[in-house]
Amino acid sequence: MDVKAYMVEVGEKARKASSQMAKASTETKNNALNATAEALDSARDLLAEANRKDMDNGRDNGLEPAMLDRLELTPARIDAMIEGLRQVAALADPVGIIDDMKYMPSGIQVGKMRVPLGVIGIIYESRPNVTVEAASLCLKSGNATILRGGSEAIHSNQAIAACINSGLVKVGLPEDAVQVIKTTDRAAVGEMITMPEYVDVIVPRGGKGLIERVSRDAKVAVIKHLDGICHVFIDRDADREKALNIAFNAKTHRYGTCNTMETLLVDEPIAEFVLPVLAAKYKQEGVELRGCPATQRILSDVVSATEEDWSTEYLAPVLSIKIVTDMDEAIVHINQYGSHHTDAIVTENYTRGRQFITEVDSSSVMINASTRFADGFEYGLGAEIGISTDKIHARGPVGLDGLTSQKYVVFGDGHIRQ
Numbered sequence: 001m002d003v004k005a006y007m008v009e010v011g012e013k014a015r016k017a018s019s020q021m022a023k024a025s026t027e028t029k030n031n032a033l034n035a036t037a038e039a040l041d042s043a044r045d046l047l048a049e050a051n052r053k054d055m056d057n058g059r060d061n062g063l064e065p066a067m068l069d070r071l072e073l074t075p076a077r078i079d080a081m082i083e084g085l086r087q088v089a090a091l092a093d094p095v096g097i098i099d100d101m102k103y104m105p106s107g108i109q110v111g112k113m114r115v116p117l118g119v120i121g122i123i124y125e126s127r128p129n130v131t132v133e134a135a136s137l138c139l140k141s142g143n144a145t146i147l148r149g150g151s152e153a154i155h156s157n158q159a160i161a162a163c164i165n166s167g168l169v170k171v172g173l174p175e176d177a178v179q180v181i182k183t184t185d186r187a188a189v190g191e192m193i194t195m196p197e198y199v200d201v202i203v204p205r206g207g208k209g210l211i212e213r214v215s216r217d218a219k220v221a222v223i224k225h226l227d228g229i230c231h232v233f234i235d236r237d238a239d240r241e242k243a244l245n246i247a248f249n250a251k252t253h254r255y256g257t258c259n260t261m262e263t264l265l266v267d268e269p270i271a272e273f274v275l276p277v278l279a280a281k282y283k284q285e286g287v288e289l290r291g292c293p294a295t296q297r298i299l300s301d302v303v304s305a306t307e308e309d310w311s312t313e314y315l316a317p318v319l320s321i322k323i324v325t326d327m328d329e330a331i332v333h334i335n336q337y338g339s340h341h342t343d344a345i346v347t348e349n350y351t352r353g354r355q356f357i358t359e360v361d362s363s364s365v366m367i368n369a370s371t372r373f374a375d376g377f378e379y380g381l382g383a384e385i386g387i388s389t390d391k392i393h394a395r396g397p398v399g400l401d402g403l404t405s406q407k408y409v410v411f412g413d414g415h416i417r418q
Contacts, residue, residue, distance in 0.1 A: 011198025036167030066256035125206035228258030
């Protein structure tokens, strides 16, 4: 296959489809989402068979357990994909909304109207459910999308793509509005991120190596986060039961996600009370603990944490623990070693809670909640196309609004400038 020629063809089709998507009615887009949900529900056996091929190939190729977990398409995850489509269909359509309308001294009215970005390219690894999440949000926000999944999920992604295309065609929308790249040749990524004439925005979802490469080589705007080094800080005024539950959930709910806690920070006055209980709970789950010297004095069997541990996204049952003298030290540590993704404080002290959310420089900051809530579905976005730790355009979970831009609109009545 001539990858360059193929990608140009995909880009041309996407650009053409984007003009049709931009003017599609809310009802039509919602009908396409619901039709896709029905197609997925009817294709459960085909999806399971396709995913089984990918899982078998992944095991044969030595994929890590965390990657296999992301790859697996369980019945519950198919249910979640279907529910995600229906939730996106139920969300308000941002396209065409006019904000900040105001009269100017000249008599004209000026406002800002939400419009689609155009063509969104999405590059992702392992998780086939991303195909549905990304397609649904791009579709609802009036964009065309080009999806390039990992080679390890090629069968699952193509099976899902068939359901999406079926939903589009059923309601009269162009099937080229959602294209899943059919080749596993990595050259397709290089072409995709250097086609500004066809692609308006790139969203990379995957390992740090992929995102660094895309950020370095792209000639198209990128919405991204490099990694998820998330923290939970247990303050001296924390409710101990809340602290135990949150710290346990944030680490063990799922290991292979970007919103999983990787470092636990514990305020010195409360450390000897919560750490032994937490350590016992982690041990039952097989979590390896790596701690600072103060932690090791309380937990004698903990491995010594290195400087590298504080800036490592494990995506595995490994947790680094540091005892800090106060919240100020915790905030300094988070801002130095964190990835600006998600960080939480457990405290009953209102003043310190407010200080924490003000001074921690992350895209999601939480009080008395698990970092695992940093997710578009949990934030009421229906689904997310990714999480951005950048500060321009979109930050945090990127839902419908993050996939639109704004243009100024002016209403006059024969007004001319004097």
